[in-house]
Amino acid sequence: xxxxxxxxxxxxxxxxxxxxxxxxxxxxxxxxxxxxxxxxxxxxxxxxxxxxxxxxxxxxxxxxxxxxxxxxxxxxxxxxxxxxxxxxxxxxxxxxxxxxxxxxxxxxxxxxxxxxxxxxxxxxxxxxxxxxxxxxxxxxxxxxxxxxxxxxxxxxxxxxxxxxxxxxxxxxxxxxxxxxxxxxxxxxxxxxxxxxxxxxxxxxxxxxxxxxxxxxxxxxxxxxxxxxxxxxxxxxxxxxxxxxxxxxxxxxxxxxxxxxxxxxxxxxxxxxxxxxxxxxxxxxxxxxxxxxxxxxxxxxxxxxxxxxxxxxxxxxxxxxxxxxx
Amino acid sequence: xxxxxxxxxxxxxxxxxxxxxxxxxxxxxxxxxxxxxxxxxxxxxxxxxxxxxxxxxxxxxxxxxxxxxxxxxxxxxxxxxxxxxxxxxxxxxxxxxxxxxxxxxxxxxxxxxxxxxxxxxxxxxxxxxxxxxxxxxxxxxxxxxxxxxxxxxxxxxxxxxxxxxxxxxxxxxxxxxxxxxxxxxxxxxxxxxxxxxxxxxxxxxxxxxxxxxxxxxxxxxxxxxxxxxxxxxxxxxxxxxxxxxxxxxxxxxxxxxxxxxxxxxxxxxxxxxxxxxxxxxxxxxxxxxxxxxxxxxxxxxxxxxxxxxxxxxxxxxxxxxxxxxxxxxxxxxxxxxxxxxxxxxxxxxxxxxxxxxxxxxxxxxxxxxxxxxxxxxxxxxxxxxxxxxxxxxxxxxxxxxxxxxxxxxxxxxxxxxxxxxxxxxxxxxxxxxxxxxxxxx
Numbered sequence: 123x124x125x126x127x128x129x130x131x132x133x134x135x136x137x138x139x140x141x142x143x144x145x146x147x148x149x150x151x152x153x154x155x156x157x158x159x160x161x162x163x164x165x166x167x168x169x170x171x172x173x174x175x176x177x178x179x180x181x182x183x184x185x186x187x188x189x190x191x192x193x194x195x196x197x198x199x200x201x202x203x204x205x206x207x208x209x210x211x212x213x214x215x216x217x218x219x220x221x222x223x224x225x226x227x228x229x230x231x232x233x234x235x236x237x238x239x240x241x242x243x244x245x246x247x248x249x250x251x252x253x254x255x256x257x258x259x260x261x262x263x264x265x266x267x268x269x270x271x272x273x274x275x276x277x278x279x280x281x282x283x284x285x286x287x288x289x290x291x292x293x294x295x296x297x298x299x300x301x302x303x304x305x306x307x308x309x310x311x312x313x314x315x316x317x318x319x320x321x322x323x324x325x326x327x328x329x330x331x332x333x334x335x336x337x338x339x340x341x342x343x344x345x346x347x348x349x350x351x352x353x354x355x356x357x358x359x360x361x362x363x364x365x366x367x368x369x370x371x372x373x374x375x376x377x378x379x380x381x382x383x384x385x386x387x388x389x390x391x392x393x394x395x396x397x398x399x400x401x402x403x404x405x406x407x408x409x410x411x412x413x414x415x416x417x418x419x420x421x422x423x424x425x426x427x428x429x430x431x432x433x434x435x436x437x438x439x440x441x442x443x444x445x446x447x
Numbered sequence: 448x449x450x451x452x453x454x455x456x457x458x459x460x461x462x463x464x465x466x467x468x469x470x471x472x473x474x475x476x477x478x479x480x481x482x483x484x485x486x487x488x489x490x491x492x493x494x495x496x497x498x499x500x501x502x503x504x505x506x507x508x509x510x511x512x513x514x515x516x517x518x519x520x521x522x523x524x525x526x527x528x529x530x531x532x533x534x535x536x537x538x539x540x541x542x543x544x545x546x547x548x549x550x551x552x553x554x555x556x557x558x559x560x561x562x563x564x565x566x567x568x569x570x571x572x573x574x575x576x577x578x579x580x581x582x583x584x585x586x587x588x589x590x591x592x593x594x595x596x597x598x599x600x601x602x603x604x605x606x607x608x609x610x611x612x613x614x615x616x617x618x619x620x621x622x623x624x625x626x627x628x629x630x631x632x633x634x635x636x637x638x639x640x641x642x643x644x645x646x647x648x649x650x651x652x653x654x655x656x657x658x659x660x661x662x663x664x665x666x667x668x669x670x671x672x673x674x675x676x677x678x679x680x681x682x683x684x685x686x687x688x689x690x691x692x693x694x695x696x697x698x699x700x701x702x703x704x705x706x707x708x709x710x711x712x713x714x715x716x717x718x719x720x721x722x723x724x725x726x727x728x729x730x731x732x733x734x735x736x737x738x739x740x741x742x743x744x745x746x747x748x749x750x751x752x753x754x755x756x757x758x759x760x761x762x763x764x765x766x767x768x769x770x771x772x773x774x775x776x777x778x779x780x781x782x783x784x785x786x787x788x789x790x791x792x793x794x795x796x797x798x799x800x801x802x803x804x805x806x807x808x809x810x811x812x813x814x815x816x817x818x819x820x821x822x823x824x825x826x827x828x829x830x831x832x833x834x835x836x837x838x839x840x841x842x843x844x845x846x847x848x849x850x851x852x853x854x855x856x857x858x859x860x861x862x863x864x865x866x867x868x869x870x871x872x873x874x875x876x877x878x879x880x881x882x883x884x885x886x887x888x
Binding site for chain 1: 449450453457461687690691692693694695696697698699700701864
């Protein structure tokens with residue numbers, strides 16, 4: 123299992139990639155609930171204008187981390203810096219927040235609700251109206267603006283909530299599991315909006331427990347487990363650090379080459395294709411020659427390690443991932 | 448400040464715009480009117496004249512008894528009213544307005560005092576031809592055993608009857624001893640006590656009853672407002688926690704702003720409703736009340752009106768804040784209702800203390816109780832109504848009251864803020880204390 127070795131040595135404690143220049147910088151942040159340590163000595167830095175993914179399994183401390191960045195809860199120790207200054211209440215107007223547990227006033231009309239949320243962020247009523255209308259158009263909610271929130275489906279409510287989070291044009295958008303509960307089409311339009319926001323210089327931070335999503339969207343990530351950062355930094359660098367040692371092979375015929383333990387450490391047969399993990403130091407070309415000798419190879423692809431694999435590899439090396447412990 | 452105002456506006460409009468608010472506001476006065484008028488109407492419908500037969504040994508005596516009886520019945524009814532409490536003394540003009548006793552009682556005289564007649568009268572009572580008969584033969588008077596036979600005592604209490612009868616006998620005995628009817632009137636005229644209260648050296652004739660009424664009206668309004676809208680505050684805190692909207696709001700506004708906005712917003716709804724009711728009551732009931740002499744003695748000084756407004760508002764705010772606190776530490780409405788006693792007990796206790804406060808506003812127990820914020824709204828107001836307490840006492844009680852409201856509000860905001868981010872069970876006291884300490888920001 124633990125064969126995925128980092129090729130370059132990681133620093134003992136994941137260091138912020140871009141130092142004080144980050145839109146959000148956490149340094150050695152710790153948060154306990156009673157005896158339970160939710161976030162433990164976490165440091166990360168979110169580059170401006172990037173899409174940043176906070177990854178980790180359920181209960182890893184993602185939501186607590188996000189809440190500390192917004193200032194809903196305070197860290198027991200450590201420091202949160204936003205836009206280069208220690209976090210202050212005044213910064214809140216620049217944040218757009220989508221909590222994991224969506225919450226709206228059920229009896230309020232959609233448009234009124236959006237206007238209220240924007241007004242609380244300092245927008246004038248007229249401006250809020252105008253923006254809310256145009257966002258509702260974009261998310262195909264125009265027909266629902268006069269309806270009460272409770273009359274909307276859950277997915278639609280989530281869109282309303284999302285609009286509410288970005289209506290005031292915040293510099294930093296923080297979303298807790300934004301994709302959960304959305305149908306594929308809505309998820310695509312949400313993704314498009316996030317990309318657009320980042321292109322316009324906004325910083326987007328979102329949490330997810332789905333690695334594949336983060337892998338597609340994020341420039342940088344922080345992988346946390348049990349409240350500690352396992353990996354932090356630029357996604358490409360992290361991947362490069364783990365090397366390319368997976369091969370996807372589609373073939374017809376003799377499968378004997380997979381038994382060659384000198385080259386293949388293990389493999390996983392998915393039916394349509396096989397994913398083989400190379401033994402340390404193995405040459406991919408040698409494996410290809412061997413495979414084509416006995417079988418018809420229709421696909422042979424050297425794979426980047428998936429985030430999922432990296433995560434599993436990282437958390438299963440306690441000595442490497444928790445050097446301070 | 449802007450955020451608080453936005454929250455107040457939302458809470459207010461959200462509630463005032465609902466149909467149920469409109470219905471309750473308009474319908475309740477209607478229902479109250481019906482409740483107040485209907486029993487009186489129903490009672491008067493069943494009020495047909497009582498048909499009574501007086502059996503005496505001689506027709507002359509019978510006629511005297513009839514006259515005296517009617518006069519005495521009027522007198523005792525008045526006495527009843529005076530002794531029975533609350534209402535200020537009725538002046539003479541009230542007698543004219545009163546129903547004539549002749550309309551209520553038809554009294555026949557029967558001088559055939561035989562056992563056969565007694566049996567016949569019994570049958571009449573049974574067959575409802577008459578309501579009752581009074582056996583007042585010379586023998587019966589001599590032996591002191593007069594009997595009143597009827598189907599029921601309804602509408603004609605035994606006390607009324609024996610009081611009236613005693614008067615009749617007194618007159619009879621006096622006249623037998625050579626005292627004329629006029630002299631007897633003079634001798635038997637009852638004495639009335641008129642209460643005169645000294646207020647800053649001036650005489651004021653309002654009885655204690657009128658003062659009690661002023662206090663009771665305020666307490667009733669306070670009760671109603673707290674029960675209707677205090678719960679509404681609790682419910683809205685709970686709703687916000689359960690719908691998880693709080694987390695979104697907390698990313699824009701502070702929990703104190705949210706809590707204060709909610710309290711003031713919901714509070715304003717209750718005030719609006721009460722204001723509508725008071726105006727409606729003023730428009731419809733006041734002219735009618737002014738006709739009633741028992742209410743015309745009710746004079747409310749401007750100082751008392753100010754005290755009313757101040758203590759009502761503060762009391763309302765205090766108890767609503769307590770409800771908000773309950774909402775903050777519970778997760779469901781049922782749980783919240785179980786904790787309602789926290790609010791209800793101080794209210795009930797202050798009502799228990801009320802009569803003591805009105806009777807002896809200077810008693811040390813009353814003075815100190817009226818300083819305790821949870822009783823101050825009712826008790827300090829009652830003291831002000833009865834006898835203006837020293838200014839320092841009013842100031843101290845206001846100071847403590849306002850401080851307590853602010854304190855609970857801040858604590859509440861902290862509990863609220865932490866409580867909403869924690870799932871599941873109701874926190875126990877040590878946990879709540881920890882939250883309060885923890886949530887300093």
